[in-house]
Amino acid sequence: MLIPATRYRDCEAALRFINDVLNLPAHAVYRDDAGRIQHAQIALGAGLMMFGPPNDGPFDRYMADPGDIGGRETTTIYAVLPDRATLQAHYDRARAAGAEILMPLEDQPYGGANFTLADPEGHIWSFGDYDPRAEA
Numbered sequence: 001m002l003i004p005a006t007r008y009r010d011c012e013a014a015l016r017f018i019n020d021v022l023n024l025p026a027h028a029v030y031r032d033d034a035g036r037i038q039h040a041q042i043a044l045g046a047g048l049m050m051f052g053p054p055n056d057g058p059f060d061r062y063m064a065d066p067g068d069i070g071g072r073e074t075t076t077i078y079a080v081l082p083d084r085a086t087l088q089a090h091y092d093r094a095r096a097a098g099a100e101i102l103m104p105l106e107d108q109p110y111g112g113a114n115f116t117l118a119d120p121e122g123h124i125w126s127f128g129d130y131d132p133r134a135e136a
Contacts, residue, residue: 011037066122076124
């Protein structure tokens with residue numbers, strides 16, 4: 001199993017965006033004694049994505065914030081949705097919430113359709129109904 005992980009400067013805002021705009025539920029959220037998010041896990045099917053705040057720990061020297069590198073990413077998140085109707089609903093929800101759509105919902109030459117957006121801190125998310133694990 002592969003589980004992508006990233007950092008957010010404002011974990012509370014990130015969690016609200018992921019839950020409310022991307023419609024992805026929290027699998028687990030761990031907070032410190034002051035109530036600040038230290039680690040969060042987002043679930044979609046059997047997959048997870050994890051995030052937490054920068055903490056000046058040894059791993060942080062390997063991480064870059066999109067805002068620090070010209071708004072670019074070295075990797076992105078692709079979320080597989082079960083069908084075109086669900087994909088369309090996610091797209092409509094993100095647009096209605098004012099999400100920054102980088103690439104509109106379009107059919108892809110390899111099958112399925114997808115769209116891509118940037119979250120408020122510049123992390124790039126793609127949603128599609130193409131499942132690379134499904135049999136051709």
